[in-house]
Amino acid sequence: GGESTTIGKLMVLYGLDTAIRERVAAGMPCFGTCAGMILMANEVVDGLPEQPRLSVMDIRVRRNAFGRQRDSFEARIEAPAYGEPLEAVFIRAPYVERVGPRVEVLGTYEDKIVMCAQGSLLAAAFHPELTRDRRVHRRFIELARAWKGHALHERRR
Numbered sequence: 001g002g003e004s005t006t007i008g009k010l011m012v013l014y015g016l017d018t019a020i021r022e023r024v025a026a027g028m029p030c031f032g033t034c035a036g037m038i039l040m041a042n043e044v045v046d047g048l049p050e051q052p053r054l055s056v057m058d059i060r061v062r063r064n065a066f067g068r069q070r071d072s073f074e075a076r077i078e079a080p081a082y083g084e085p086l087e088a089v090f091i092r093a094p095y096v097e098r099v100g101p102r103v104e105v106l107g108t109y110e111d112k113i114v115m116c117a118q119g120s121l122l123a124a125a126f127h128p129e130l131t132r133d134r135r136v137h138r139r140f141i142e143l144a145r146a147w148k149g150h151a152l153h154e155r156r157r
């Protein structure tokens, strides 16, 4: 999380965008939360024009979709794939307006999509690091463990 335009500019400055995109293409799992979800989206509404991004997920994301900073909130979201609902902290959060055919919806709040996956890519509009529930991170760790590309990058170093 953070501020997606700033993160995007820094990614380009340090070449991190290309490095991440290459690894994602090689199957590396990647998890974007909030601003990270914006960075992973193919399409962003209400972003700055030409806002630099990774553009690795077939989703359309609306920035600051729930309002301003003071409209930040905590809520239980529906997440059937995780069993019980999840407690979620939304900080000037985006939501997903459209998902492509390869995208699985993992979490909804009211009628809004707030968490989704595309292969080994995960995106959440909320901040799972701010609650004690570890289910969201656990799923990501499982994806990371399953990735066979580790050896490749070990050798490169």
Ligand code: GLN
Pocket: 001, 002, 003, 004, 005, 033, 034, 035, 036, 038, 063, 064, 091, 092, 093, 094
């Ligand atoms: N509003 C921020 C943005 O548009 C995201 C906020 C967050 O990451 N908590 O980039």
